[in-house]
Amino acid sequence: MRACRLCFILLLSFVGKLSAQFDDPFGSQAGGAKPATTVQLLLSHNEAKPGSTVTAGLELTMDDGWHTYWINPGAAGTATDVEWTLPKGVTAGPIQWPTPDKFTALGLIGYGYHDKTILFVPLAIAADVALGQATISGKVSWLECKELCIPRDQQVSAKLVIAGTAKVSADAAELDATKKKLPKADARLAVKAWWDGAAKDDERTLLIEFDAGQSGTDADFFALLFESFEVSPESEVTASGAAKVRIKKTVMKFEGAWPSELAGLAVRNLKDHGKTEAYRVKFPILASASGAAATTTTQAPPPATADKSLWRMLLYAFIGGLILNVMPCVLPVISLKILGFVNQSKESPARVRLLGMLYGAGVVVSFLVLAGVVIGVKSAGELASWGMQMSNPQFVVLLTVLIMLVALN
Structure with missing residues (x-):
């Protein structure tokens, strides 16, 4: 026990010296x-x-x-x-x-x-x-x-x-x-875009085609930022006919109907910075390559599809939870939980159910509080994301001290 206290004192001394070096919170x-x-x-x-x-x-x-x-x-x-x-x-x-x-x-x-x-x-x-x-x-x-x-x-x-x-x-x-x-405004690129097949859940493949000039397949499309959907930055670029380039993108929809038009930059000679050309473009999205126009009245997937998607995500979450039980940091705790179940078997079923409900509610509320903090920070115009605190040396030191205290308990 004396050795443990000595280790703890040395750790606190190290923390004090280390924290003094971090005037900036990111170190x-x-x-x-x-x-x-x-x-x-x-x-x-x-x-x-x-x-x-x-x-x-x-x-x-x-x-x-x-x-x-x-x-x-x-x-x-x-x-x-x-x-x-x-x-x-x-x-x-x-x-x-x-x-x-x-x-x-x-x-x-x-x-x-x-x-x-x-x-x-x-x-x-x-x-x-x-x-x-x-x-x-x-x-x-x-x-x-x-x-x-x-x-x-x-x-x-x-x-x-x-x-x-x-x-x-x-x-x-x-x-x-x-x-x-x-970036310049230029209508000579003859930009065309159409959906490549039906949507799969909330993702859909989009094909964009425009004149490549002398750039060949050294071209790309950079979409602007939108609230209801996102165009993935990954691109699959191929040649398409004489001096044309075709770019395959994935569109992820967050809410509402699928977009009927898109805006961004058509970029040519991407690798040769001295010759890079970028043009501001805005174009409609057609329903297919044949040119059947997509309308803004395209309906969102029916509720049944959304429900199936939700149930599938819940199933995956349940399977993931089962897999976590065999992780090295969780497996030793299972025996402790089993001992807890054995001890609770001597109590009344009503009390066991109450404790289980309180435990589950505590987990849900804890995560809701954490999510609320992140949403609140972002709403205030600040930057926040899961795991960002791990880049803060002071937070890492505090976490190290906490784990040390748990180990000494």
Whole structure:
């Protein structure tokens, strides 16, 4: 027992020294107190006239190996966002996103940026705005990832003089050169899309075809982000006829009817960054290759199908629970539970049923509370996901101490 107490004291000493090193909640392995991404606010003008538009550029510079995310992050991630604090008479438009890279990180396919990128935001200046110096500022929030992901934010600001004349800034040339690389609107791609067969539960295969130019099969389609459905970032690309490319995608529906149209980027020369071309496209989804139009009145699967799917998931969950019983961390506990059943057999059946119901209710309520915490954090605009706390060294240390205390009990 004395040896156990000595081990516990040594562990607490180690925890104290270790915790003192973690001023940043994500620790040095996650980039420490210094973010791996720096953000700078660039303006196209030092002076601007009332009634004009100034281009703001959020320049994100990432350390080697790190990346941030596009408006649609892909299989996982969070898009960069900005909360503006603007003077009266100045209004910010939506972010204009450069063409992202498509990459695989930790086995997941995502869309995002490496090294350096500039996100463009138009700032409209009202015709009746007061003349004088104004401060353009905002809070930029992003998720930076390498071996793990860390949410970051930074305040940025720049001065803008509202005057009777316009004067471009020193950053105008860089902004103009980079802005030319934004995805273009082009109707010459002749984009067509149709469903490849019927839906299977809440998944359905979609085929997209467009002119590939000289890129051959080095092409892809990056879908925008939608609330009621998701287009998987995985693609199966094949040639289709003369100078055309066909891309097979999987659409996963969350609610409502199957989509009747789709929007995103048609990208060519994906591997050759110097020749990459991206075009903003929006097109209808046809019912089949023959061109029978799909309508927005397509009905969702009947309730019976949804019920069968639910029962199948419950069956899989039950089978998974049985398998967990033979895991090394669970199997030794089964004997303790059997002893508990033997002891309870001496009690009244009503009490046994009551204890069983209370135990089951406790498990359900515990998970509902955890789910509520995650939903609440996300609703507040913060980043939250299962297992994210395991990247926090302080949480891991606390968990280690807890397990040590249980072992000493």
